[in-house]
Amino acid sequence: MFKVEKLGKRYGEIRAVDDISFEVRKGELYGLLGPNGAGKTTTMSMLSGLLRPDEGRILFDGIDLAADPIRVKARLGVVPQETALYENLSARENLRFWGGLYGLAGAALDRAVDRVLEQVGLAGRAKDAVRAYSGGMKRRLNLGLGLVHSPQAVLMDEPTVGIDPQARLNILEVVKNVVASGATVLYTTHYLEEAETLCDRIGIMDHGRILAEGTLEELKRRVGKKEILTVRGSFDAEAAKARLTGTAGVLSITAEPGRLTLSVDGAGRAAVDLLSGILSSGMQVEGVSIQPPSLSSLFLDLTGRELRD
């Protein structure tokens, strides 16, 4: 459905998006996973036709976005990261406006508005002004506005940022239903568990580049048996890092105040031996955790740092 070829965007000296290529297949949910500043939103802005790429091209269902943007935009749904709503209009009025803008009218528009209101769980509050809604309700409506015209593909830019767990679950449920209805979804997130539970395929992004891409299983295979060993306590993390660098089985180390994160080859007894060494070294350890191979360990392995909320 989407074919992105050698896409690039530069802001002065900074390459926000650096020569990325990927493909999103029809009916799949493709996730772009990366920390803030990785280039996800810039990529989404280019895909939604809001930002002109400096390099590369975007094809949507074979149509070059740069050549015929209005035709492509009419078939896309966009869910921006920040809620973009008319606060003094009701949910129904918001939906009717956006549905109308995408060409819906009459009974078809009425049906579409009712369907979305049900889908996002706002049918009971449809006539209330949006300014009276809670943050979670606004997020749900924000999502609904991108779906009202039943687009072939939906671009969702971190739709669950800053909301409570209940509202997040609700939104994730809607996203699953959208994909189940046959639409293609490109979804950006910096939540590992969202990418793991939701996405058919995942592209791991950092510093404007896609570092790895594949299904969750493919990515995990790439991790191999690497485990993440995290040690917390009152110690000089930089000194500990210097002492542990080069230890057998340790692949990489990240030091932060009171926290040491090590990528360890879990194939042997490396993690156990390393832990014994740390505990007997006199470091004041308050907590230890070992994570099995996951996207988190892959991200650490790829970037040398952790992906955290």
Place this chain on the structure above:
Amino acid sequence: MHRLRRLRLLIVKDLRRKARAPLGLIVVLAFPLLFAGMIGLVFGSKGESIPKVRLLVENLDGDTFLSRGLVSALTSTQMADYFDVKVVHDEGAALMEKGEASALLVVPRGFSSDLLAGRPLSLALVRNPAEGILPEIAEQSARMLVEVLDGGARVLRGPLDDLRPFIGENRPVITDESVAAISVAVHHAFDGASTFLTPPVITLADAFVTRAPDETGKKNADSVSNIFLFVLPGVAVYALFLVGDQGMRDLLTEAAAGTLRRQMAGPVDAGAIVVAKAAFTAILAAIAAVLLALVGALAGGAGVSVVGFVLLSLALIVAVTGASAAIYGLARNERQGATLASLVYLILGFAGGSFIPLQNLPPSVRVFSTISPFYWATQGYRLLLTSDAGAAAILPNAGVLAAIGVVLLAVGARGLGRAVRRGAGA
């Protein structure tokens, strides 16, 4: 077809939003009504004549030549339009105590002889503290009178000296030769001072004049001096520009709210968004113009040329839309645009005579009046409201306004297109 439908959707959406949050519009529309209403109340409400300054004149100089002349001048027919002058003797102070006059002018003993002799003298003015503006008018008029007397005494120094022997007790019989000599001296004195005396430096003639008396009786004679209708056009024009500001500012409000970006992610181009916002601004200004016109009609301006009024209003709406487009096309954000608009409209409003009558503005400011759309709109409406002017009389005003509007719209459209793309993050 789709394009027109989208334009309609965008405009209706904005009108609906404005209807849900009308406070800003109400405040802007209330401003000219309150302002004109307050001025009207001070100077006399709807349909009433301007209140005259009740002036008492106490002549302590007795029956002398110059003091009689001064009192005659103050009680002349021309002055009667503005002053209700009553000559009193000793009861002046008592009447002032009772609050029966705005001011008391005291002509001192020896006024004539001192003036003829070129000795310093002073007129005394007592103001009624219970009144606000009318005593101020009396004082300003008295100051003007003093300037005139002072100037006259200096210019006519020679002839006055020649005249002095013939005034007062034991005066000789004035001969024809003496009259001729004094006349020639007066003529020469005026000739010599003509550079300074003409044109008159100060006039009182049209300080509060509104409508010329209507002898045909077609219009309500009361509305001749209707201060409300005199003040309303200027402040209403200013209010319409502020309404236009609200309309176009909404583009940057939408940019800040993210809805502009969302529109641009849909099947709408920047041009359609700019056109829709300009149309919304024009409709908002038209609604405001209709509301203000209704108030003006209720206040006694019902007899104006409807065709002229509509023509001028349409041209003004184009100018309002153009001005706001140009300002918000330049602005980088909502706050910057609002600040720029306030500043520009205030300056143009003052220079264009929206708040202060043009003749009261300094000449250096008046030079710029004609480049202000406020000037053409305010003068046009005043012409319609305060005389029998028809549509033809305001055609130049409407033409200039429309031309200013079209030029500003063309300038603003480019900037607004950039603002839309910027707001969309493009």
